[in-house]
Amino acid sequence: MTARQRLVLVVLLVAQFMLAVDFSILGVALPVIGRGLGFSLANLQWIVTAFALCAAGFTLLFGRVADLVGRRRMFLVGMAVLGASSLAGGLATSPQLLLAARVAQGLATAVVTPAGLSLLTTSFPEGPLRARALGLNGALMSAGFTSGAILGGLLTDLLSWRWAFFVNVPVAAAVLLVAPTLLRESRPAARARLDVPGAVAVTGGLLALVYGLTTAGERGWGDPVAVAALAVGVLALVAFWFIEARAAAPLVPVGILKRRSVVWGNLAGLIAFLTETSLVFLMTLYLQRVLGYSALSTGLAFGVLGAGTVVGGVLGARVIARIGTRAALVAGLSTQAVATASLALLGADGRWLALLLVATAVGGVGNMIAIVGFMITATSGLPDEDQGLATGLATMTQQVGITMGIPVLSAVVTARTGGDTGGGAVLGGVGTAVLVNAGLVLLGALLAGTFLRERRRA
Structure with a gap:
């Protein structure tokens, strides 16, 4: 990489990491926020849902808009909105103001994520450099999601839940200070209609x-x-x-939706994000409801998962260079499936914590190798003018997967426990849901291995 490419990579990775943190940073702080602002128990989940709805629902639209009006322009607008909405959320004095700030944060995420990813793919030529950049991007985004729980617990316990919002402000300001002179505008020569x-x-x-x-x-x-x-x-x-x-x-040419790399690559990515984020939810239930851990201790336990995803992101490009994208996808998902299935053995005392730490770390490595393979598959073989569309589809897949995972696996736990909240019942529900999770990952590996074609490598 050139010196300029390294700086571009740092700026874009910092922005993407911050966005990933926002998906999970408020999870452990919800009860405290509810008491502080007067949220009813029934409405508390809207703090998360309002963000997820906008982040997932508008991603494809804003990804295409970035293609038309300029990716750098949309990236900067989105970062400005994210900084302002984070400040508003930290200063909120009522449920209505907080929810409005979360909606604005979700919209900003839907703007910045595809625009930033498009700038990343167009800044690096297709091949090893792009694979390395996408690997680091995927690693930091996945690590950001797991780190959000840790950071949210620390900020809430040591300072206030408001700092879960305020922490975004200086980061957004720093990106806005550096990005205008560093990032080059990227858009097609001919502007099409929306x-x-x-x-x-x-x-x-x-x-x-x-x-x-x-x-x-x-x-x-x-x-x-x-x-x-x-x-x-x-x-x-x-x-x-x-x-x-x-x-x-x-908005999305049907021809692109018929490409094997786009269809099956995005399906594999959907499964990778759905299963790993829902596994965090399942292990949270296990650690808190079965072993009795605090929110902060639970967040710290996921540090090994975050470390595993960083290792997987660093290794992802090398694995792909050695065995190819399809084989890396299959190997990553297979590793994740085996590691996840082993968690069905968890028992009702702290002696099983070692298994949880090892399995989540190994599964994190496999999951991130699969995610790097997914990002390369879903964005390769397309001209630069369609990169906003391709990255918009990939980002939409990621965010829908993150949003889908918890409701789907939560329903499995609820069906298994029958509403019983005792430790034994929760352990049984988590065990069943873990096996379903592992089965979904294995299905993703089988689909990727069967339907994806390996692209010829130079």
Whole structure:
């Protein structure tokens, strides 16, 4: 890498790490926030849901907008909104103000993530340099998600939950200070029109789908609101396909959606993100409900998972260079599946903590190798003018996977426990959900190995 490329990489990785932290930093602080601002127990989950809805629902739209108006411009606008909304969230004095700040944070995330990833892929030529950059990006994003729980616990216990918002402000200011002179504008020479019907259909469909999944996780899969939202989401996404097939300037050309690398690469990525983030939820239940750990101790226990993902991100590009993208995807997911399945052996006392630490660390390495393979697969073989679209699809996959994981596996735990919150019942529910999680990972490995084609390497 040139000196300039290293600086570009640092700026973009710092921004992406901060965005990943925001997905999980408030998780352990929710009860404290609820008491401080007067949230009812039923409305507390909207602190997380409001962010996730916007971050997942608007990603594809803003990724395409960045292609049209300029990726650097959108990146800078998004970082400014993120800094301002984080300051507003830290100063919030009512539930309404806090939720408005979380909505703005989610929208900023939907702007910055695909724009930043597009700037990353267009700053490095396709090949080893891009693979290394994407590997580091994936490692820091996954580590950011697990680090968010640790950082949230530390800030809440030592200072205040408000610092979970304030910590973003100096980081956003530093990025905005450096990025304008360092990042080069990236957009096509000819500006196409925005496909408004397609944008409405895909954004509405994703919003309904994510809302339905989160509602189902809270109220059960038989809840009529959840079922209706899921049905609306599916119908809107089907309508989106037909709109794109007839649009003069489609938001997502149907030809791209038919590419094996895009379809199966994104499906493998969806499974990788869904299973790893839901595993954090399952192990949180185990550590707190079965072993009786505090929120801070639980967050610290995930430090080994974060370390595993960093190692996997560093190794990912090397593994891909040696055995190829498809083989790396299969190997990474297979390693994650075996490590996850071993967690079904966990017992009801602290002697099993060593197994949890080793299995989550090894699974984190495998998961991150798979994620690096997914990012390279989903963004390779496309011209620079479509990189915003490709990275928008990949980012949407990541954020929908993060959002889907907890509701799906939470429903498995609830079905197994039957509402019993005792330690023994929770242990049984977690064990069943862990096996489902491992089965999903293994399915991803089988699909990637069967349907992805290995691209010829120079």
